[in-house]
Amino acid sequence: MPSQLKNQLILLAGEANDKRMTFYAQDIESDYVVLNITARNHASMKIFWTTLQAQLEDFYPVLPKDPQVKYEILPSDGGFDENAIQLSWNISDTIKNSIEENSNSKTSKYRFCAVVSRRPQEYNMCDELNENIESIHCVNQNFDRMKIEHLRNGRNYHINLFVRDTHTGGIASYNSLEIFLHKNSNSSKEISSIFRGKKSKSSKRNNQRLYDSKLEHGKLGPTKGAIQNYNFQIYQENSKRVLLILHSCDGYIRVAIYRNGKLLKKSEPFTGFRRFLIMNAHYGNLAVQVINDDYKPKSFRLWASIKPEKSPYPMLPEDTSVKEANRTCNSVTLQWLKSSNTNVRYCIYSKKENINYLEELVSQKTPNFCKESFAEEQLVGCYNQMDVPSFSSLLPGKHDLTVQENVNEILETTIGNLDADSLYRFDMLARPMDKSNNMELPYRTVWVRTKAC
Structure with a gap:
């Protein structure tokens, strides 16, 4: 802040914290207020301004007195080297009362979303969407637990749980959770899934x-x-x-x-x-x-x-994640495990995102995974994995992907001509080319931010 301006201002409040900070005052004798924010290291923040105290209190969902997230390790249906975890959390009395008051509504005012990452999300208080996110899981306000499957043994996972008010867009963060799944983890406890809801009267007739x-x-x-x-x-x-x-x-x-x-x-x-x-x-x-x-x-x-x-579908590996292996200011290198089928075509699509926060991401309409959901201009290119190496484009004017096969059946490609300091979404579809009436399946979406030049 310039020294001349600083000498003309009166300090109303000051606070140093890495969590949410709130200030409200009445009858301020001034035509304007200046907010000065400084940080020693790179920081991210969201600011909410209002002249009504009630709006300030209602904007963010109220967290419970105990904001801890508990977990239990469960066996996964995915394979012997996988596990699942069940998360559970407390819901504040304020949210419970709101749910009871609107029990007849078919829409949920609140949503609970868990972000799973292999690395700590340093800016989880602001729910900023960083790279290296493994998956996002959401449930509506009637649930205080969720099951996350297909987590690999011998790996470390960081989980951030958010509660979002779908009316105001405000988000509050529970305490972060770090979980390490041991390779010899073999929990014998089973979770029985209870079918909720009434059965259709016509279920026997259809x-x-x-x-x-x-x-x-x-x-x-x-x-x-x-x-x-x-x-x-x-x-x-x-x-x-x-x-x-x-x-x-x-x-x-x-x-x-x-x-x-x-x-x-x-x-x-x-x-x-x-x-x-x-x-x-x-x-x-x-x-x-x-x-x-x-x-x-x-x-x-x-x-x-x-x-x-x-089966008309490709035999994808148990781990269908696409990993960021390297990134520069104008390129991204991606890696993935190849299918066990001998003849498979992989097509990668990219989209430059303007989404910076989780609340915007989870509010998007659920895509239809059975329809072609990517525009032609989003296609980066395709690679045909065959008994004899061959390259082929899916659409005219699109270049073939240059793919390198590493050890452990890992495929790798570098995508260039990207903008610096920009967030990109990458989707990949796999289709078996040696099957009649073949069907494609998606790998897991990955978001990567290029470096700032």
Whole structure:
């Protein structure tokens, strides 16, 4: 602050902190107020101005007296080297009272979102969206816990939990959590998923036949607990296994699988792609229930076969994350594990983001993962992984990706011509080229900020 201006001002308040700071005063005898903020190191902040004290108190969600986030390690359905964690937290009385007062509303005023990262998020008080985010998980205000799956053993994870007021946009942060999953972690405790919501009266009447190796397209109405039933008949007595694939296109669903009337599997709510392998699938009938987990309409794809090798989808690795290996002011190097299929095409799409905060990201409309959701101009390029190395473009005018195959079946490519100090979103789709009626699957989205030149 210039010394001349400083001498003309009267200090109203001062505070040094790395958390939220609040100041409110009445009857200030001045035409203007100057806010001076300094930091010894690089800092990020959000400022909220108001002339009404009630607005200041109502803007941010109220945290509970104990803002700690608790966790429990659970076995994951994803594989022997994976685990899941269940997070739990307290909800403040203010939010509970608000939920009770608006119990008839179909929309949630509050949302709880957990950001999972491999590195500490230094600016988590402002929910700034930094690079190296692994995943984001959200539940509505009726839940005080969530399950996060597909976390690899032997890794360190940092988790930040936020509560967001969807009406004001204000966000409050719980205490950060750091978790290390030991490689020998093998919790035997199981979480039983309870199907909430009323079953549809027509659930017994909407049975559909599910044919071997035929992809089915289904829909669910905008009712929590809406059900679509499928029957898969097994005619071969020597069938050893059945692969069931369910691809939720645009939101959270659940699935229940029965064999000859006996429950085999109940899933947690999920979105995206899931495989279910049923062993010892002898002669008989498999009944599959697909269930809506909220009040929004859903679309999904369903496929089943006694010959899993016929799947139209690529066999992606257990870890589908795309990692930032290096970044400069105008380029980004990405790495990912390749598919176990021999002939796969990988296509990378990029988009320059103007989103800087988590609240804007989680407010975006849920994309439809079963439709082409990327514009042609977003395509960076494609790479064909084949028995004999070959390169091919998907669209005219687009260059092929130059991909290097490293040890441990890691693929790597560098994307250039990027703007400095800018946030980019990268999406990658994989499609098996040696299968008829092939379908593509996405790797996990990664956000990377280029360096400032």
